[in-house]
Amino acid sequence: MNINATLLGQVISFAIFVWFCLKFVWPPLIAAMEERKAKIADGLDAADRAMRDLELAQNKATDRLKEAKQDAAVIIDEAKKRASQIVEESKDKAREEGERLITAAQAEIEQEANRAREQLRSQVVVLALAGAEKVLERSVDDETNRALVEQLAAQL
Amino acid sequence: MASETITAEEYISHHLTNLTYGQHHDGSWGFAHSAQEAADMGFWAINVDTFGFSLFLGVLFMFVFRLVAKSPTTGVPGGLQNMVEMVVEFVDDNVKSMFHHKNNLIAPLGLTIFVWVLLMNIMDLIPIDFLPEAGKALGIHFLKVVPSTDVNITMGMALSIFALVVYYSIKQKGIGGFAAELSLHPFGKWGLPVNLFLEVVNLLAKPISLGLRLFGNLYAGEMIFILIALLPFWAQWALSVPWAIFHILIIVLQAFIFMVLTIVYLAMAHDEH
Structure with missing residues (x-):
């Protein structure tokens, strides 16, 4: 345990190691660490910003959605109104058409009936006459008979 | 126990003797063959073992840290870089909390001290006879492997730290300021001799306590390992394992204290009173 030149050796090597550390070890390590710190801070900042952006976008989206819903409600209302209107209109049209058809049919029926009645009437006259002729076997007075029968036919 | 043929006393003193290279009495240069011979070599001798290990550990430290510092990634660091950065950050935090002046030397100085002293102390955990026995096989008769158990x-x-303290005291306050600091406290200018005496003692106590604290702690720890090694081989583990575990604490603590005191002394040298 003597004090000897080891002491000086240690002083010199200590100085060299400290110098080396000061020059070549400490600065790059600290620089890298600082840079990483800055990077992380940037990253956190960016994350914050993104979070805020996301919130804004979400708000906007909900607003849009609400608007769209309102618009849709208005449109649906209008459509419903329009639909009932159309239904009413077509109902009216159909009724009119039906009525028209019914009147036409009734007119035709009447016409046909009249025609049939006329025909029937004329044939009845002939039949009656023939019948009467057969019954009497002889014609009393053709003219009087005819007048009589026509009177009869008119009563039918 | 190294061998049955030597006594306990010889075993202990063998473990406490450095491998010293210097000039013999007869004028020739060579290794000392006994503690007495080493002492007789005077100042111009060198403890090859402790100084060698000290240098080796310092170079190892610089090599590993330089390896990382050469191409540090700013992304996700790998295992080695992580470890190195952890140490660097630890030292940086300590320096920042204790040293409030602008000086780029302090942090690297603290890092060098912490890691180097830590490595030197860790040598204490290598089983006490491993390296000396290996050395003996290679023809080296003395080998002290823990550099911090050498007071040199x-x-x-x-x-060195004392020199820095004096240098920065003078640089920051000027020679006059430094002299005033030494002579005008704590009793004012009329108590100048007393002040000077107190302050000089105070100043000198710093490096002496700093160096001797580390030396004393590690020397004592080493001594206890040596004493444990004198027990029968089957009983040694019962003491050496708990002591080694406890010693891990001392090893880190002493390296830390050495670094912290260095920073504090240098901060005091920068402070104006």
């Missing part, structure tokens, strides 16, 4: 090593560092 610890005082070498402590005195």
